[in-house]
Amino acid sequence: MDERVQMKVGGRDFDLTKQEVEARMMDEDPELIQKHMVEVNGQMFPPKQVLGHVTGWDLTTFTTMEAQRVLTRIGFVCAEARAGRIRQAGQFIMDTVRDSVQETMSDHGDSNFERGFSAAAGIALRPIQKRLDDLREQMKGKGLSQAEQAFYAHLDELKSEIEADCDRFWRGSGVDWRPLKPVVKAAIRRTDQTGS
Structure with a gap:
């Protein structure tokens, strides 16, 4: 069983285990990662999305740093997304x-x-x-x-x-490696729809 860590985030109590967070995020789709990320159930999420989803808190009421602090403390690894x-x-x-x-x-x-x-x-x-x-x-x-x-x-x-x-x-081979674009299929579909 994961260790339960109690803490305050912006004056609010946070009292969830890593396992509870994973369970609540099970069917959640990741939003676009901007600068920071955390892995939950094998997927990368923005930390604020995770904390907001599992607590129901509005994302404007806490910072990314607070979300990372909470998630790190209960056992997740947060990182910066880089090019x-x-x-x-x-x-x-x-x-x-x-x-x-x-x-x-x-x-x-x-x-x-x-x-x-x-x-x-x-x-x-x-x-x-x-x-x-x-x-x-x-x-x-x-x-x-x-x-x-x-x-x-x-x-x-x-x-x-x-x-x-x-x-x-392929340099110097004369081979055009580029994949064919499905333009022909789209044109055929348009022709079928218009009846031309």
Whole structure:
């Protein structure tokens, strides 16, 4: 059983264990991490989201530092989200893509290797591009906060780094590794809907 630690946060009593916090966060989706993060149930959350959700307190009534102090004291590890972590994730993706396609090449030959590389690059780049597209849409509406702008810039940089690594990998080979975009499918769907 987790140790129960009683403390005050902004004059209010906090009396939950790590296990109780994990149980209350079980079906919660993480919000956008700005500067600080805490891992709960294998997912990264902003510390204020966790403390606010498990206590029901309004997020404006306590600071990120208070949330980190409480969560650290009951056994969670809080950290600062940095661009370096995003780059490490990108490097991991690139290493995985390379390993996968090199194995494909040895098993199935060059043409399958090229298709495999392109497919793996598409799998790696697709979630990054989707998140960038979502943020671009948000820019058209209410706009982006300063933290979201920084996150957008980091993602855009990561995508560029992955593409540059792929370009270097194929330099001088004449191979176009870039994944095909599903433009044709969208055009076919539009044609079907209009009946042209």
